[in-house]
Amino acid sequence: MTTFSNEVESLNPFEIVQKQIDVAAAYLKLPAYVTDILKKPKRVLTVSIPVKMDDGTTRVFEGYRSQHNDAIGPGKGGIRFHPDVTIDEVKALSMWMSFKCGVVGLPYSGGKGGVIVDPRTLSKGELERLSRGYMEAIADFIGPDKDIPAPDVYTTAQIMGWMMDTYSRLKGVNTPGVITGKPLILGGSLGRNEATAQGCVYTILAALKELGRSPSGATVAVQGFGNAGRIAARLLTEQGCKVVAVSDSSGGIYDTNGLDMNKVYDLKDNGKLAQYGAQYVISNGDLLELDVDILVPAALENVITRHNAANVKAKIIAEAANGPTTPDADIILKEKGILVIPDILANAGGVTVSYFEWVQNLANFYWSEEEVLEKLEKRMHSSYDAVRALASEHDTDLRTAAFMISIKRINEAMVARGWV
Ligand code: NAD
Numbered sequence: 001m002t003t004f005s006n007e008v009e010s011l012n013p014f015e016i017v018q019k020q021i022d023v024a025a026a027y028l029k030l031p032a033y034v035t036d037i038l039k040k041p042k043r044v045l046t047v048s049i050p051v052k053m054d055d056g057t058t059r060v061f062e063g064y065r066s067q068h069n070d071a072i073g074p075g076k077g078g079i080r081f082h083p084d085v086t087i088d089e090v091k092a093l094s095m096w097m098s099f100k101c102g103v104v105g106l107p108y109s110g111g112k113g114g115v116i117v118d119p120r121t122l123s124k125g126e127l128e129r130l131s132r133g134y135m136e137a138i139a140d141f142i143g144p145d146k147d148i149p150a151p152d153v154y155t156t157a158q159i160m161g162w163m164m165d166t167y168s169r170l171k172g173v174n175t176p177g178v179i180t181g182k183p184l185i186l187g188g189s190l191g192r193n194e195a196t197a198q199g200c201v202y203t204i205l206a207a208l209k210e211l212g213r214s215p216s217g218a219t220v221a222v223q224g225f226g227n228a229g230r231i232a233a234r235l236l237t238e239q240g241c242k243v244v245a246v247s248d249s250s251g252g253i254y255d256t257n258g259l260d261m262n263k264v265y266d267l268k269d270n271g272k273l274a275q276y277g278a279q280y281v282i283s284n285g286d287l288l289e290l291d292v293d294i295l296v297p298a299a300l301e302n303v304i305t306r307h308n309a310a311n312v313k314a315k316i317i318a319e320a321a322n323g324p325t326t327p328d329a330d331i332i333l334k335e336k337g338i339l340v341i342p343d344i345l346a347n348a349g350g351v352t353v354s355y356f357e358w359v360q361n362l363a364n365f366y367w368s369e370e371e372v373l374e375k376l377e378k379r380m381h382s383s384y385d386a387v388r389a390l391a392s393e394h395d396t397d398l399r400t401a402a403f404m405i406s407i408k409r410i411n412e413a414m415v416a417r418g419w420v
Contacts, residue, residue, distance in 0.1 A: 009328045011302045013092035019327045021095075024403030027394055034411050034420060038098075041066045041091050047137035049115070051130045054123050061130060063115035065138045066094035067147050071413035074145055075111025076101060076351055078152030078181075079134070079159075082300075085114035089301070093152075096322050097351065100344040102406025104383045106355045109410075111147045113138065119154050128162050131155075135163040139170050144177035144362070150354045151181040151227070153300070157193070161186050177361035180354035189357035191372035192350075197231035198373065199349015200320045201239065202380035203341045204294060207316045210388065211339065216240035219292040221254075221314070223247050223284060224299030225268055228320040228347060232296050237261055241294065245287050248273060249299070252287045253280040288312060297324035304329045312338060319343035334397050342399035344406070345387055352379055 010016060018039045025035045049061045064087050067075040077097035080090070090112050097110030115134055119127055142149065151160055160182045167178045176187030184190065191198070208215055218241045222229045225248040233243045245254040246264060253259065253276045267275050274281050288295065288308060295314035297303055301323035304312060309325075309332035317333065318341045319325065325333065325340065333340055353376055360366050391401035414420045 009306050009326055011305070011326065012088055013301050013323050014088035014095075016323065016326060017092045017095045020399065020403055021407065023327070024400050024407055027396065027400065027404055028407060028411075030407070030411060031420075034407075034414070037414070037420070038069065038095075038407065038410065041068045041094050042070060043067045043141075044087065044091060045138060045141050046087065047134065049130060049133040049137055051126060051133055053126055061115055061117050061133075063113065063134050063137065064090040065113040065141055065147070065149075066091045066111065067141075068094045068098040068110035069410060070109045071410055071417055071419065072098075072101070072109050073107040074109065075142075075147030076106070076108035076150070076354065077110055077112040078150045078350075079113035079115070079155050079163075080152040081115050081117050081119045081130075081154040081159075083116060083118040084300075085116045090114040093322055096344055098410065099403055099406040100348045100351055102409045103345050103387065103402045104348045104352050104379055106351065108148075108351070108355065111142075111149065112152075113149055127159070131159045131162045132166040135166040136170065139167055142167075142178065144175060144358070148177065148354070148358055149179050150351070153226070157181055157183045157188060160188075177358050180357040182357070187357070187361045189353055189360055189372060190367065190369035191376065192353045192357055193227070194231050194235070195353030195376060196228045196320065196347050196350030197235055199352060199376060199380045200228065200232050200296065200318050200341075200346050201235045202349070202377055203346050203384050204236070204296075204316065204318045205239065206381060206384040206388075207318070207339050207341055211315065213293070213315075214240075217242055218294055219244050219258075220294045220296065221245035221287050221290045221292045222296045222298055223252070223287050223303065224297065224321060225273070226298070228350075229296060229298030230265075230268065232298060232318075232320055233261065233264075236294070244292060245282065245290055246273065247282075247284050247287050247299075250274065252282045252284055253277075254282045254287065254290065255280050290314075294318060297321045300324070302326055304333070306332060309333055310336070312336070314338060316341065319346045322347065330397065330399060340398060341384075342402050345383060345398065345402050348383065349376055349380060352376055
């Protein structure tokens with residue numbers, strides 16, 4: 001088995017996903033050319049987007065769209081607006097999307113987009129012009145049968161709505177199936193907003209059951225308080241868990257007795273988390289090392305590394321974020337007996353309901369929220385069980401087993417197409 005403990009740890013997500021592929025492929029004993037194909041995206045587009053700013057000047061933003069491998073079906077994956085976006089990050093995220101779609105059995109390959117921008121510094125008009133400009137620049141590269149974007153960090157349903165409108169106008173055809181995570185009125189799906197967190201919570205409940213634990217009273221720390229983290233905190237509270245710590249980009253708060261979540265939501269919407277009280281303030285780094293039952297990283301990559309993994313005390317780590325744990329950290333967490341629910345399983349609820357949204361758009365027939373949630377729960381539970389069973393069979397961790405399931409599936413599609 002491939003291990004990395006003696007190597008210098010890379011924090012480049014593109015190199016990290018390549019290592020994860022190597023670890024899983026070693027179990028599958030596939031020819032090297034298969035992993036050579038999987039270790040790079042098939043296509044990557046770089047775009048330059050001029051945007052008229054409110055002050056009359058023009059700023060030029062750089063963006064990307066990466067398509068990993070289209071053996072299984074069209075690409076699928078979000079668009080990130082963040083100042084730290086890099087082409088390697090977008091490539092890695094598109095690859096994780098392929099493996100994520102494989103774990104939950106969706107007829108998609110991976111795609112991902114990103115723009116280097118801090119959208120919090122833009123006015124609403126500037127944000128709309130940037131969103132439409134990015135879509136105009138990638139429109140010929142994507143499509144409902146080619147590659148279907150969705151929201152990710154700092155992009156919203158409103159942004160998806162603008163982008164769908166721009167694509168539809170360019171093509172002269174109303175095309176809701178080109179993008180998911182849209183507002184309901186434009187063909188969005190009921191349940192999509194909560195889907196990533198809801199799927200994550202289903203996997204946490206399965207993990208608790210595996211450990212013989214009840215959700216009631218289980219303590220939770222959540223890093224990142226956006227679509228994934230905030231809703232996961234709410235849903236876990238509804239399950240009887242006690243959320244003791246949360247954070248966002250400005251830092252975190254911690255109360256060993258459990259946070260007053262209504263106060264937390266109010267502060268997040270109308271103030272700053274730190275206003276909860278000076279004695280409760282902690283750093284994002286400290287949050288990861290709290291003695292809790294469940295840790296939910298729900299922000300960005302590379303937060304659990306070989307530098308802090310030994311200090312992590314959680315019993316379960318549910319990776320709502322993509323790529324929060326490095327391969328070196330994975331080894332340490334495994335040695336400590338921490339149950340890591342890997343990103344490509346834990347946050348697959350988002351793309352699963354995006355798939356449901358796309359199916360509804362193509363059929364022009366819309367489902368009830370109950371129907372969406374029932375289908376999501378079934379798929380998350382069966383995927384967790386399949387990953388668990390394979391991990392036990394090979395005496396390995398859930399991440400490696402999840403990658404094995406997907407790699408096997410993509411390889412089968414490539415063989416059936418005659419590519420290899
Ligand atoms: P979001 O924009 O809604 O929220 C991001 C949150 O992270 C915000 O609260 C922000 O303050 C916080 N944050 C940003 N930088 C931080 C830092 N350095 N430290 C701590 N917190 C920080 O984004 P989201 O959609 O919730 O995405 C979060 C993660 O979940 C990402 O890794 C994303 O790829 C992943 N994810 C999202 C979806 C989805 O459907 N939205 C699906 C699958 C995976």
